[in-house]
Amino acid sequence: MKTIHRLFRRTALPLSLLGFSLAGCATVPQHGGFKSVSKVARQRIGALIMWNQNEKAQKKINAAVGRLLAHRLTPAAAVQIALLNNPSLQERYEQLGMSEAQLIKAGLLENPVFTFDYRFPASPYNGWDASIAQNFLDLLLLPSRKSRPQRSLPPPRRR
Secondary structure, eight states, X not given: OHHHHHXXXXXXHHHHHHHHHHHTOXXXXXXXXXXXXXXXXXXXXXXXXXXXXXXXXXXXXXXXXXXXXXXXXXXXXXXXXXXXXXXXXXXXXXXXXXXXXXXXXXXXXXXXXXXXXXXXXXXXXXXXXXXXXXXXXXXXXXXXXHHHHHHHSHHHHHO
């Protein structure tokens, strides 16, 4: 019995730490929802749309608008300029990004809590104690939490 208990103590903590550390290694898709919107816009109207998220994107947009304005203005070029410079569209892209972030957040579990105690004096019991706590109710509520933001995700894509 003592050997089983000793073996459990030696392996349970490292395996638990490994499992919890790997569970936290999730990647978030960059511009996931915007890519599909951009693809639909390209297919339906043949126009390029850009999400102005930072200075680099703003420079790209300004360069594209400058190239379009350097030539004679056509109806297609006017539509392209309107799509690139429209603040309402940029707001919609931000709403799409927030909806996607809510969906991703709803699918994540809370971080586990790890505690380690070292007691003085150590005798007659073991002088240290370690524990990991995880809210398992989150696992049960995960499907309902994910469905709520997913219902709010499609409207920005339809606009």
